[in-house]
Amino acid sequence: xxxxxxxxxxxxxxxxxxxxxxxxxxxxxxxxxxxxxxxxxxxxxxxxxxxxxxxxxxxxxxxxxxxxxxxxxxxxxxxxxxxxxxxxxxxxxxxxxxxxxxxxxxxxxxxxxxxxxxxxxxxxxxxxxxxxxxxxxxxxxxxxxxxxxxxxxxxxxxxxxxxxxxxxxxxxxxxxxxxxxxxxxxxxxxxxxxxxxxxxxxxxxxxxxxxxxxxxxxxxxxxxxxxxxxxxxxxxxxxxxxxxxxxxxxxxxxxxxxxxxxxxxxxxxxxxxxxxxxxxxxxxxxxxxxxxx
Amino acid sequence: xxxxxxxxxxxxxxxxxxxxxxxxxxxxxxxxxxxxxxxxxxxxxxxxxxxxxxxxxxxxxxxxxxxxxxxxxxxxxxxxxxxxxxxxxxxxxxxxxxxxxxxxxxxxxxxxxxxxxxxxxxxxxxxxxxxxxxxxxxxxxxxxxxxxxxxxxxxxxxxxxxxxxxxxxxxxxxxxxxxxxxxxxxxxxxxxxxxxxxxxxxxxxxxxxxxxxxxxxxxxxxxxxxxxxxxxxxxxxxxxxxxxxxxxxxxxxxxxxxxxxxxxxxxxxxxxxxxxxxxxxxxxxxxxxxxxxxxxxxxxxxxxxxxxxxxxxxxxxxxxxxxxxxxxxxxxxxxxxxxxxxxxxxxxxxxxxxxxxxxxxxxxxxxxxxxxxxxxxxxxxxxxxxxxxxxxxxxxxxxxxxxxxxxxxxxxxxxxxxxxxxxxxxxxxxxxxxxxxxxxxxxxx
Numbered sequence: 257x258x259x260x261x262x263x264x265x266x267x268x269x270x271x272x273x274x275x276x277x278x279x280x281x282x283x284x285x286x287x288x289x290x291x292x293x294x295x296x297x298x299x300x301x302x303x304x305x306x307x308x309x310x311x312x313x314x315x316x317x318x319x320x321x322x323x324x325x326x327x328x329x330x331x332x333x334x335x336x337x338x339x340x341x342x343x344x345x346x347x348x349x350x351x352x353x354x355x356x357x358x359x360x361x362x363x364x365x366x367x368x369x370x371x372x373x374x375x376x377x378x379x380x381x382x383x384x385x386x387x388x389x390x391x392x393x394x395x396x397x398x399x400x401x402x403x404x405x406x407x408x409x410x411x412x413x414x415x416x417x418x419x420x421x422x423x424x425x426x427x428x429x430x431x432x433x434x435x436x437x438x439x440x441x442x443x444x445x446x447x448x449x450x451x452x453x454x455x456x457x458x459x460x461x462x463x464x465x466x467x468x469x470x471x472x473x474x475x476x477x478x479x480x481x482x483x484x485x486x487x488x489x490x491x492x493x494x495x496x497x498x499x500x501x502x503x504x505x506x507x508x509x510x511x512x513x514x515x516x517x518x519x520x521x522x523x524x525x526x527x528x529x530x531x532x533x534x535x536x537x538x539x540x541x542x543x544x545x546x547x548x549x
Numbered sequence: 550x551x552x553x554x555x556x557x558x559x560x561x562x563x564x565x566x567x568x569x570x571x572x573x574x575x576x577x578x579x580x581x582x583x584x585x586x587x588x589x590x591x592x593x594x595x596x597x598x599x600x601x602x603x604x605x606x607x608x609x610x611x612x613x614x615x616x617x618x619x620x621x622x623x624x625x626x627x628x629x630x631x632x633x634x635x636x637x638x639x640x641x642x643x644x645x646x647x648x649x650x651x652x653x654x655x656x657x658x659x660x661x662x663x664x665x666x667x668x669x670x671x672x673x674x675x676x677x678x679x680x681x682x683x684x685x686x687x688x689x690x691x692x693x694x695x696x697x698x699x700x701x702x703x704x705x706x707x708x709x710x711x712x713x714x715x716x717x718x719x720x721x722x723x724x725x726x727x728x729x730x731x732x733x734x735x736x737x738x739x740x741x742x743x744x745x746x747x748x749x750x751x752x753x754x755x756x757x758x759x760x761x762x763x764x765x766x767x768x769x770x771x772x773x774x775x776x777x778x779x780x781x782x783x784x785x786x787x788x789x790x791x792x793x794x795x796x797x798x799x800x801x802x803x804x805x806x807x808x809x810x811x812x813x814x815x816x817x818x819x820x821x822x823x824x825x826x827x828x829x830x831x832x833x834x835x836x837x838x839x840x841x842x843x844x845x846x847x848x849x850x851x852x853x854x855x856x857x858x859x860x861x862x863x864x865x866x867x868x869x870x871x872x873x874x875x876x877x878x879x880x881x882x883x884x885x886x887x888x889x890x891x892x893x894x895x896x897x898x899x900x901x902x903x904x905x906x907x908x909x910x911x912x913x914x915x916x917x918x919x920x921x922x923x924x925x926x927x928x929x930x931x932x933x934x935x936x937x938x939x940x941x942x943x944x945x946x947x948x949x950x951x952x953x954x955x956x957x958x959x960x961x962x963x964x965x966x967x968x969x970x971x972x973x974x975x976x977x978x979x980x981x982x983x984x985x986x987x988x989x990x991x992x993x994x
Binding site: 301302303304316381382384385386387405406407408409410411413492493496497498499510513514515516 | 639640643646650668669671672673674806807808809811812813814955956959963964966967970971972992
């Protein structure tokens with residue numbers, strides 16, 4: 257009887273996860289396996305001639321300067337994540353105190369995260385306009401004669417995108433940190449104060465280690481989300497000017513849906529997967545040194 | 550217990566069915582562009598079931614296509630055409646290609662570049678029109694049609710005249726004492742730009758689509774590759790073009806630096822039509838905006854000049870343009886005969902309402918006066934008709950159609966952007982173009 261009941265419970269469990277597993281299977285696992293297969297073919301969308309080409313695509317990828325360039329751009333883009341986490345922490349600590357208009361400020365910081373990406377893109381394009389944009393207008397009025405070209409030069413464009421991305425992620429990081437700060441026990445802070453610790457010391461030695469699991473979570477999810485992002489860059493620069501903002505995900509998109517080169521695009525997406533995997537592994541191993549549970 | 554099991558299996562069944570229904574529901578939504586159109590006569594007027602055709606094009610329905618098919622549907626109750634718009638960009642063309650690959654009903658479709666038409670031909674999606682013998686494309690459309698042949702055959706009919714030109718603010722030219730040129734070089738254009746420049750503003754802007762045409766004008770004749778099969782992008786005129794434009798951007802400051810134009814997504818039509826910039830390098834689609842006084846109010850007359858040439862001799866010059874809107878019949882369509890009937894009618898003048906958007910019929914049998922009337926509407930006094938007639942009809946300059954692969958166009962654009970932005974020297978830029986082009990040629994032997 258008991259055994260029977262167990263089995264029924266198990267069956268019930270499978271039935272409950274069934275629908276979502278079906279979704280994962282249909283929309284993720286099968287396409288992923290399919291793209292793995294495509295990696296070894298020269299399949300071009302619409303072209304009926306498909307041949308098995310062995311490792312040609314991988315060799316081509318490793319010799320393609322565009323691949324290394326987009327890898328470099330991706331790493332530059334990822335810089336935005338730690339910066340945004342740091343700023344998010346600072347903002348959360350400030351807003352966690354008794355200050356005026358706390359709720360309004362909290363809402364304002366969170367706004368970007370819930371705003372449509374395309375709208376965000378267009379607003380920033382106007383702000384960054386090298387001649388008529390308000391940012392450069394301000395810089396000129398306080399004495400910078402040659403303000404940066406932001407999105408309009410190949411050297412600054414990736415950093416301009418970084419700024420947008422930091423601003424975009426900030427609200428989310430802040431909200432998660434605020435929740436984490438609520439968990440920090442007041443006794444510890446009081447005890448530290450009694451022992452004569454200064455504000456900076458409390459922040460660095462007590463609060464920061466205590467929220468480190470949150471930092472770790474934000475870092476991993478932030479990096480993965482950022483590395484997969486492509487909408488905002490597609491909307492703002494389409495990888496330009498030149499190819500200075502072509503990140504890996506955009507490189508995949510261009511090869512797949514602009515050139516219809518599905519075999520090569522699959523190869524790049526698996527390279528992208530390996531990059532994500534490596535970054536996550538490094539963090540997972542590294543966390544032992546600085547994350548305190 | 551038994552009832553409970555029945556219940557759970559029922560629940561899971563319902564969930565799975567819901568999921569499947571959800572999927573198929575999405576599929577249906579994706580393919581449905583078929584909301585009933587106003588003005589379509591009811592099929593009951595005809596005997597039997599009418600043939601239904603779907604035509605995919607990139608022009609918004611209200612800019613002509615709807616009027617065209619309404620006229621056809623009224624006359625032909627047995628063949629009812631429906632127009633589906635796709636946006637003519639990467640996503641839009643992908644949507645069209647996917648629709649055709651998955652066998653959704655696409656009967657006719659418009660190609661805007663020959664490389665796209667070529668891809669569709671290779672995939673067996675564009676029907677070979679030589680199977681229809683009652684319409685001589687060469688004879689109807691003239692010599693320019695030849696550049697749309699793929700492997701010596703027509704897989705579509707090029708239906709419109711598609712001139713490219715420099716639109717001029719006639720009032721500004723008159724004020725500066727400049728004539729409307731009928732044949733000029735880029736050096737002369739540069740002088741015009743200098744004379745027309747006032748204050749901080751620009752005097753010459755270019756739509757990004759014909760931006761690189763001066764190079765194509767030469768390479769389409771001399772070949773994108775050298776006789777030995779390597780890239781010809783190091784042709785001396787490429788360097789000439791790069792340096793000439795660079796001087797206009799940096800020294801003369803008569804044309805916007807490319808970086809500024811790209812990242813601010815400069816609305817060139819608006820800049821020109823508002824009177825801010827007196828010269829604009831563009832094509833026939835300008836008429837769609839310049840006839841629209843509601844969104845683009847304008848108080849000056851527009852004159853037209855041919856696109857200038859880089860080389861010295863006018864005899865050797867070939868300009869972009871000729872014909873456009875290459876309409877193909879889907880080789881997988883079940884209604885090819887009906888589609889062919891419609892296509893002939895469309896090309897021979899049925900398309901007249903499209904002229905309001907700058908699309909003049911190319912066929913010699915079309916009523917050009919009616920089309921011209923529709924092109925200018927009640928705005929004919931705001932155009933300089935002499936120069937308009939010259940660039941649209943009278944110019945005898947031979948034409949070419951750009952047939953370069955998208956990959957190579959992108960390679961070129963990425964490298965020349967770096968040059969115009971000052972991060973790469975002219976020689977490095979050309980070297981990089983050549984290296985990447987050769988790499989592409991190796992990949993796509």
